[in-house]
Amino acid sequence: MENITVVEKDRAQKRSSSVSIRPYINSTISNMGLEKWDMAVFEGVVHEEVIACLDYNGIKRYVTGLNEFSPDVKSLPEEERLAVVKEIRSTVAQLEKELASNVIDPKDEEFWNKVKLLKPDNSEFWEKIVLRMGNDPVFLDPSIDPYDLIKLRAIEAGGFSLVAKSLDNARSSANYKFYLDKYEETISIKTEVKKLRNKALSELQKLYDKNANKLFLICKVIDSNSTQYRKSTPNDVLYDNMDKYINGETVETDKKKTASKFLEVSALDMETLKLRAIVKDANFYKVIATRGDGNIYHMKSSAMLGKTPSEIVEHLKNPLNEDILLDVTRNVEQHWNN
Secondary structure, three states: OOOOOHHHHHHHHHHOOOEEEEEOOOOOOOOOOHHHHOOOOOOOOOEEEEOOEEEEOOEEEEOOOOOOOOHHHHOOOHHHHHHHHHHHHHHHHHHHHHHHOOOOOOOOOOHHHHOOOOOOOOHHHHOOOEEEEOOOOEEEOOOOOHHHHHHHHHHHOOOOOOEEOOHHHHHOOOOOOEEEEEHHHHHHHHHHHHHHHHHHHHHHHHHHHHOHHHHHHHHHHHOOOHHHOOOOOOHHHHHHHHHHHHOOOOOOOOHHHHHHHHHHHHOOOHHHHHHHHHHHHHHHOOOEEEOOOOOEEEOOOOOEEEOOHHHHHHHHHOHHHHHHHHHHHHHHHHHHHO
16 A cells, blocks of 8 residues: 555545546437447547537636526525525635635625636636546546536536536436436436336236236236237236336336336226227227327227327226227227137
8 A cells, every 4th residue: 555656546536436427328329339338439539528618799608607697696596696606605715725825705895806717707727627538437526626626516517518417417318428426316316216116026026926917908008019918928928028118128228217107007997907908909900090180980880089099098988988898898809819
């Protein structure tokens, strides 16, 4: 340990940080095939991005998160704005002291006139704030390195177009290649998905053990290829297909979405679940069909049922339409029992 250089100590210290910039890989969006290898960029390639600068009528404004005069701060409710201004000044005063040996009182009325480095329009300083990002995480330690603190505040303010301020933020847009990983925040998001998936898998196991009929209908409603399922389909096939669906191994790969959908459908009462399955297959087998006016009709009686599957389900629930329900059910179940 005594032989470790100062540089190695610094690297080890940063790796212990709970804040980092990591590549964001979305397997559902094509990125020249790199997503298949869990890579955001080609091996050895790095993106270099300078902090964003907005130009209004020749006046430059850098997106730093440390400018109390920026529109996003000025538009805040007064009480919240004052709290943000206080926090910005405290951070700027700390950075001025560390980087320029310039001691300023955050409460000073002439505060910004006494700032040397971190003035909002100091192009010479801000244009040197650069991020270099590749497939390996970039560790930040804002409690020790003042430049890491500056980068952190800029990322949180949206100052780098390629870096999302959180994993959740990255998932909401296709524009990001990297995201800010605050360990506690990111692990909470990841754990949320795992808990949801585990809950769905637990429900799947219960259905397999105790309610195979309901599992059959759930497969019908969820799977786009619903007509593959018949009453003779082995329960193990139903289980395996829904297990793959919940784990994002089918056409839909978003595990949060698949687990949520499975739980949502499995919570339906048997009447609604069966009607949704019947309506779905009835459309495939042309027992019901859409006509030129955009409405869906019962082909035998030419009765209009509605425009959407949910409208048709409600229509068929009405006792006045029992004859149509019986005919549709009989025709569809002939295929199910085949």
